Amino acid sequence: MDTFFITIGVILGLLTLICLYRVVGGPTILDRIIAVGAIGNKTTAILLLMGMIFGRLEMFVDISISYALLNFIATLGAAKFFRVRKSIIPGSKYLKEKGIS
Numbered sequence: 001m002d003t004f005f006i007t008i009g010v011i012l013g014l015l016t017l018i019c020l021y022r023v024v025g026g027p028t029i030l031d032r033i034i035a036v037g038a039i040g041n042k043t044t045a046i047l048l049l050m051g052m053i054f055g056r057l058e059m060f061v062d063i064s065i066s067y068a069l070l071n072f073i074a075t076l077g078a079a080k081f082f083r084v085r086k087s088i089i090p091g092s093k094y095l096k097e098k099g100i101s
Helices: 002-025 029-054 057-085 093-098
Strands: none
Touching: 002 029, 029 057
16 A cells, blocks of 8 residues: 555655746746646645545644645735736836836
8 A cells, every 4th residue: 555655655656847947938827827836736645645644634724724724825925926927027018117126
């Protein structure tokens, strides 16, 4: 049974790397924010799998719930910040039009 959980953990790790590619090379900011949220969700699942492997699920549930809450708040904060700013590139055309440096 442990090999099953380890296999699932490795698969989730590989899927996390695919999402990391989207974070680095995403064409829009929205794609990057969604990919970071997906990485956080996969990390929460990996934490729960670790709890199953080590036999201490109750401890890892607490850790994963707090990590998921932190991920949710960070995703909302980034979405709100980039909704106002519209760009991650300093000195972009939008920022010059609005008089923001």
